[in-house]
Amino acid sequence: MKxxxxxxxxxTSWAEDFSFLNKSSKDKSDNxxxxxxxxRIKKSYLKVSDLNLYINKTHILKNVNLExxxxxxxxxxxxxxxxxxxxxxxxxxxxxxxxxxxxxGSIWVDDTDIFDKKTEITDIxxxxxxxxxxxxxxxxxxxxxxxxxxxMHGERNRKKLNQIVEEQLKAVGLWEEVKDRLNTPAxxxxxxxxxxxxLARGLAVEPEFILADExxxxxxxxxxxxxxxxxxxxxxxxxxxxVTHTLRQALRIADHVIFMYLGxxxxxxxxxxxxxxxxxxxxxKYLEGAFS
Amino acid sequence: xxxxxxxxxIAKVLMISASVVVFAFVVNIIYTIFRRGFPAxxxxxxxxxxxxxxxxxxxxxxxxxxxGSLYIVLGSTILGLLISIPVVFYLNVYLKKDSKLAYxxxxxxxxxxxxxxxxxxxxxxxxxxxxxxxxxxxGGILVITLLVIPIxxxxxxxxxxxxxxxxxxxxxxxxxxxxxxxxxxxxxxAPGIATxxxxxxxxxxxxxxxxxFTAGFTDxxxxxxxxxxxxxxxxxxxxxxxxxxxxxxxxxxxxLILIFIVLVISVGGRLITNHFSxxxx
Numbered sequence: 089m090k091x092x093x094x095x096x097x098x099x100t101s102w103a104e105d106f107s108f109l110n111k112s113s114k115d116k117s118d119n120x121x122x123x124x125x126x127x128r129i130k131k132s133y134l135k136v137s138d139l140n141l142y143i144n145k146t147h148i149l150k151n152v153n154l155e156x157x158x159x160x161x162x163x164x165x166x167x168x169x170x171x172x173x174x175x176x177x178x179x180x181x182x183x184x185x186x187x188x189x190x191x192x193g194s195i196w197v198d199d200t201d202i203f204d205k206k207t208e209i210t211d212i213x214x215x216x217x218x219x220x221x222x223x224x225x226x227x228x229x230x231x232x233x234x235x236x237x238x239x240m241h242g243e244r245n246r247k248k249l250n251q252i253v254e255e256q257l258k259a260v261g262l263w264e265e266v267k268d269r270l271n272t273p274a275x276x277x278x279x280x281x282x283x284x285x286x287l288a289r290g291l292a293v294e295p296e297f298i299l300a301d302e303x304x305x306x307x308x309x310x311x312x313x314x315x316x317x318x319x320x321x322x323x324x325x326x327x328x329x330x331v332t333h334t335l336r337q338a339l340r341i342a343d344h345v346i347f348m349y350l351g352x353x354x355x356x357x358x359x360x361x362x363x364x365x366x367x368x369x370x371x372x373k374y375l376e377g378a379f380s
Numbered sequence: 381x382x383x384x385x386x387x388x389x390i391a392k393v394l395m396i397s398a399s400v401v402v403f404a405f406v407v408n409i410i411y412t413i414f415r416r417g418f419p420a421x422x423x424x425x426x427x428x429x430x431x432x433x434x435x436x437x438x439x440x441x442x443x444x445x446x447x448g449s450l451y452i453v454l455g456s457t458i459l460g461l462l463i464s465i466p467v468v469f470y471l472n473v474y475l476k477k478d479s480k481l482a483y484x485x486x487x488x489x490x491x492x493x494x495x496x497x498x499x500x501x502x503x504x505x506x507x508x509x510x511x512x513x514x515x516x517x518x519g520g521i522l523v524i525t526l527l528v529i530p531i532x533x534x535x536x537x538x539x540x541x542x543x544x545x546x547x548x549x550x551x552x553x554x555x556x557x558x559x560x561x562x563x564x565x566x567x568x569x570a571p572g573i574a575t576x577x578x579x580x581x582x583x584x585x586x587x588x589x590x591x592x593f594t595a596g597f598t599d600x601x602x603x604x605x606x607x608x609x610x611x612x613x614x615x616x617x618x619x620x621x622x623x624x625x626x627x628x629x630x631x632x633x634x635x636l637i638l639i640f641i642v643l644v645i646s647v648g649g650r651l652i653t654n655h656f657s658x659x660x661x
Contacts, residue, residue, distance in 0.1 A: 127417040146456050182549050214555030227567040227659040236563075237554040273659045286550065293554050 106355050132296035132327050134179065135196040141171075141178060144188035148174050150351045152193070156297070156344075160329045161319055161361070163338040166348035168378055172331040175348070176299050179329070180216040181209055198296075215242070217290025217326075219303040223282035225274035226289070230266050233274045233285055237293040243370070256288040260318055280311025287318065298328045305333060316341055335375070339363060347371045393409065405570040413639065417632030422645045425633055430599045445615035447601045448517070450641075452611060455521035456528055459465050460580060463525070465533035465566070465573075472540040473548065473558050473565060486537065497588035500526050505593035506618025513584050518605035520595025528580035529588055535579055540565070547612050567659055573654035585638065588613035612638045 103155060124339045135154075136157040141149035149171050156162050164172045179195065181202060194201045202212045223292040225231050227266065234253045253270070257263040262284045266277070272287055283303065290298065300319070303313035319328050320341055332338050338345060342359040347368075355371045356361060424441045431440035467485075475482040502521040513519060547568060551561045566573070588611070595609035597618070612634055619631035 180553060185476070185548075187478060208414060210555040210557055215551055216552030216553065218550065220546050220550060222546065224544065224550045226547070226551065226564050228564075229568075229659070237556075240554065240556055240560055244570065288551075289551065299553075 096162070115335075126229070133196065133198050133320060134327065134329075136175075137196070138192055138358065139175075139191065139193035139195060141174065141183070141192075142188075142190045143186060148351050149178070149191075150330050152351075154346060154353055154354050154356055156329055158329055159323055159326045160322050160343035162344040163342035164331045164337050164346045164348060165335060165374075166354075167374070168333070170348045171351040172348055173301050175193065176231070176301050176331050179297070179299055180213045180218060182213075182218070192228060211337070213298045214293050217293070217295035217298045219283070219287055219290065219298065220301040222301045222306045223279060225277070225282050225285055229271045230274050230275065230277070230285065231270040234289050234292045237289060250342060252292055256292045258334070259291060260284040260288040260323075261314070262288060262372065262374050264327065280307050280314060281312065282305060283315060287315070291322075296326065298322065298326050300328065300330045302333055304332055335377075347374065349374070363378075381409045400540045401553045407459045410639070411659055413632050413635050416629050417634075417636040420626070420629035420632040425630070426637060429601060435618060435622055435627060437626050438531055442610075442612070442615050442630075442637070444601050445610040445612045445634065446637060446641075448520075448595070448598075448609035449585050449612040449638075451517060451602065451609060452520045452524050452595065453581055455517075457577060457581060457583050458523035459521065459525040460528040460532045461573075461577070464529050464576075466539050467533050469562055470542055470567060470568075472538060473561060477515060486534075489530045489533050489537075493534055496589070497523075497527050498592075499589050501590040501593040504590075507529070514606070515594060515596030516606045517595060517602040517609040520609055520611070521605075523594045524584045524589045527587060528584050531580045535610060536569060539569045539575075541587060543568060550617065568649065570656040571653055571660060574618040574649055578646055578649040581649075582642055585642060585645075586613055611640075627634075635637060648654045 097150075116352075136152050136154045138147055139152040151173065166172050174183060178191065179202075183189055183191075189350055191203065194203055196202075197212060197215060200207050202209075212368060226236055228236065231253055234256055235249045238252055241346075243252070254263060254267075257266065262281060265281065273278075274282065277285060281353065283306075298319075304315050307315065315338065318331065322328060325344070330342070340358070344357070345359045345362040346356040347354045347362065347366075347370075355366060355368045362371065363375065366375060373377070403543050417588060424439065426441055426446060427443060428439075428441035429444045430442065432442045454508075469647050470487060471482050471485060500523050503528070504519060508519055541566060547564065548561060551564050556564075591609075591616060593609050595611060597610050598608040599610070600607075602609040616631045616634045616638070619627050622631075
């Protein structure tokens with residue numbers, strides 16, 4: 089089984105990924121460089137601690153503790169109904185709209201606890217670009233789809249908006265395809281194009297994370313490959329969290345893997361470690377296809 | 381022949397005959413109105429207010445009723461939209477799916493939907509007497525607004541209930557507050573709003589009982605909200621009650637004008653709807 093597993097040759101060690109967390113251990117000059125760097129490239133940080141989530145007294149997420157590495161693709165895998173999507177929805181608190189939901193514990197995004205009463209929920213959501221299973225363009229033109237978020241956050245300058253739209257469409261490789269019909273309804277695009285548009289729409293509000301809930305499962309193989317390639321490209325600038333049902337996809341693009349089963353995180357770690365050398369019996373069985 | 385083919389044939393015949401019956405009624409109504417109303421129709425009908433003795437065969441027209449009806453329809457449609465859009469938005473975006481309040485509210489609107497307009501008229505009339513108001517254009521607009529609000533809300537709500545959850549989630553994920561989703565929601569339910577508007581315009585312009593007490597009837601064109609206003613259905617009613625055959629024919633002309641206005645609004649509405657629903661996903 090090992091032979092076909094994907095290995096990321098550029099991987100740095102796990103400790104290095106989180107070196108920014110224990111700045112105190114570094115000497116001062118090092119720290120200054122770090123600060124300068126953080127001004128240039130902002131590090132994003134997401135940590136879940138002791139998260140328990142109930143919906144109508146059903147215990148959905150059980151004692152979840154994790155950290156999401158920055159500038160990497162994190163895949164959450166596990167059988168259906170294990171709480172992957174719920175966990176993802178908790179990250180941007182879309183879960184709040186569910187009837188009877190109750191949570192304990194905390195999720196830290198950068199330096200704020202997202203469950204804190206003082207936290208503005210819109211600020212949290214702005215930091216998390218969401219890509220849903222089926223592409224869901226807003227009922228407006230292609231241009232307005234991308235400009236909507238920026239306008240909402242106060243950008244009124246037409247020139248700036250034009251620039252943002254062009255930039256984001258280029259980032260998802262859609263510019264050449266749609267540049268002559270920016271004012272046509274977004275619903276006229278093919279489903280694969282729509283999904284890329286949704287990605288661009290999310291990127292336009294300058295998030296730090298990209299949450300993708302089985303974002304390729306409704307797409308044809310070519311569009312799906314396109315999205316995967318985009319993820320690999322985008323991980324230079326964003327932390328990407330991907331819920332996926334297809335193990336192959338996780339094998340192809342994951343840098344970090346979280347395996348969940350019945351609402352618990354069974355194992356989390358770098359992709360090659362999990363795929364090649366799972367510590368838990370359950371993970372090994374799942375990877376071998378004993379259940380799905 | 382096998383039984384199920386006979387069954388199929390019978391069902392088909394029944395369906396066709398039902399459609400024919402409905403269509404025949406429509407054709408018959410339009411034919412009758414045309415036959416009696418068209419010869420009596422002249423330019424004076426739609427360009428003049430009634431002269432003295434109009435209801436006994438004198439000269440003049442029904443411009444007062446045309447203008448009065450259009451005022452009332454316009455006023456009540458605008459007021460109705462202003463009141464019902466926030467209600468629909470609140471029911472579908474703010475309240476959760478199984479909210480008790482939403483259930484009670486929807487039930488209430490269903491009940492209001494079924495209340496005959498004469499009851500609204502009588503209700504508004506008693507309030508007007510209490511406030512010492514006379515019959516007026518403003519009163520007519522208010523009572524017709526009451527009448528169309530349930531139509532607006534129920535038909536928009538029907539569309540808004542199918543608002544995709546993903547669409548709201550996608551908007552929230554961009555950092556939108558619930559209020560900021562209104563732009564997205566309105567565009568998505570635009571066809572529903574248009575249908576609701578057409579339905580209520582039809583009901584508002586055709587209503588006679590509600591405006592009888594509240595807007596009254598007059599031979600002049602209302603110059604302010606506190607003046608009484610004539611309406612087309614009442615104009616038809618008063619002319620049709622005349623023993624004079626010539627005046628009765630004029631009632632049919634008035635009905636013809638009424639139908640024409642509704643037709644223009646419907647076709648115009650459809651065109652506008654198509655324009656606005658092009659973005660719907």
